[in-house]
Amino acid sequence: MAGKNVVVIGGGFGGAAVAIKARALLAGEHSVTLVDRNRKTFLCGMNPLLIVGQREVERCSRSLGVLVNRGINFVQAEVSGIDYAGRIVNTSGGALEYDYLVIAAGAEYDWDRVPGSAAAYSFYNIDTARRLRRRLSRMKRGRIAIGVASVPYKCPPAPYETAMMMDWWFRERGIRADIEIEVATPEPGPMPVAGPEAMAVIRRALDRKGIELKTEAPVTEVAADGRVVQYGNGDSSDVDVAVTIPHHVVAELVRGSSLVGESGWVKVDPKTLETAEAGVYAIGDVNAVPMANGRGVPKAGVFASAEGETVGHNIAAAINGTEAMDFPGEGYCFIGFSADVSASVTGHFTAEGKPDVRMTPPSARGMRAKERFESDWKRFRI
Ligand SMILES: Cc1cc2nc3c(=O)[nH]c(=O)nc-3n(C[C@H](O)[C@H](O)[C@H](O)COP(=O)(O)OP(=O)(O)OC[C@H]3O[C@@H](n4cnc5c(N)ncnc54)[C@H](O)[C@@H]3O)c2cc1C
Structure with a gap:
């Protein structure tokens, strides 16, 4: 089989997760390319601690450049457009051909x-x-x-x-x-x-x-x-x-395009995260995965990451001829009550009927879990 090109736009939680997962499951003849305008990304989840002097910027940042050690091509470039018919991503660094494309370009602020x-x-x-x-x-x-x-x-x-x-x-x-x-x-x-x-x-x-x-x-x-x-x-x-x-607002790259649904976010199949375009997926903040209450799954790194793992698995499954999986819709978010204690909100957000979500009581143990999340992020484990 000829080698396939997997291209991922955006190196945040979702993009990094999908690239790592797909690379781990694919043979070397297939390429995985991650494009982001920035080399460094930041863990905004630590900003509530950073603003009160409890975190330094260095601890809350990671470099996408290190992904080359895992066999992922990292391209630092601005993506200017996508030609779905020709299966080409146009960037400030040149054109990238894809067989599978993952849009993980996030949300922007107005x-x-x-x-x-x-x-x-x-x-x-x-x-x-x-x-x-x-x-x-x-x-x-x-x-x-x-x-x-x-x-x-x-x-x-x-x-x-x-x-x-x-x-x-x-x-x-x-x-x-x-x-x-x-x-x-x-x-x-x-x-x-x-x-x-x-x-x-x-x-x-x-x-x-x-x-x-x-x-x-x-x-x-x-x-x-x-x-x-x-x-x-x-x-x-x-x-x-x-x-x-x-x-x-949805990332400028896709704003106003046919991929964006009435919600203002990219419309995807809630189980596979596929868009209306063949071979194109959208994960993380850029999409809206509906919950039973009509709202989208919260815009959080843990969901972007879990969606990335699902899509990475499924792209590899399509190429390798193995079994695909559904996005499980489970996740959690921490909520620190002080610099010493944290609770977490956890559950099955896409459960039928209504989201099945509960909050753990705030504790020192909860804060240690939040710190583990931070160090896992730093090492690209999430
Ligand atoms: C204050 C705060 C606290 C938070 N706390 C938590 C928390 O505790 N837990 C949690 O799970 N989540 C938390 N989040 C949410 C989390 O940061 C986001 O949900 C997550 O980053 C979304 O990941 P993503 O991969 O979808 O997008 P992003 O992380 O936004 O990544 C998108 C990437 O795409 C790139 N990109 C976009 N357009 C282009 C283009 N045209 N060309 C090239 N590159 C492009 C961007 O440079 C960016 O790196 C918090 C967010 C904030 C702001």
């Missing part, structure tokens, strides 16, 4: 859709997280608002975890009494995907820590040079530090 965001802070990428860290380290008193613009957004626990990390850190510094923290969500409560019991646990934790929760309150504007936050329910807050979680 900062401008919340007017005034330029005067606000965020922690949704490494640069904004570093800037917020500098601001928080200088803070001695005042009010912080963390506001979510819309759903879906990456990592449903992140706003609550971040509020609780701030609470912990200001207590450590002995200035908590002088700092007010609020967290606002467009949803009816914190993390509805985790179910009513988990919502109640998070509500109680926020309450005990003196963190104000605003619900059904999407952030719609940051006014007065970052000093006023406006919410979609008519409410507003005077603040010293406005922190926004921006609107998320």
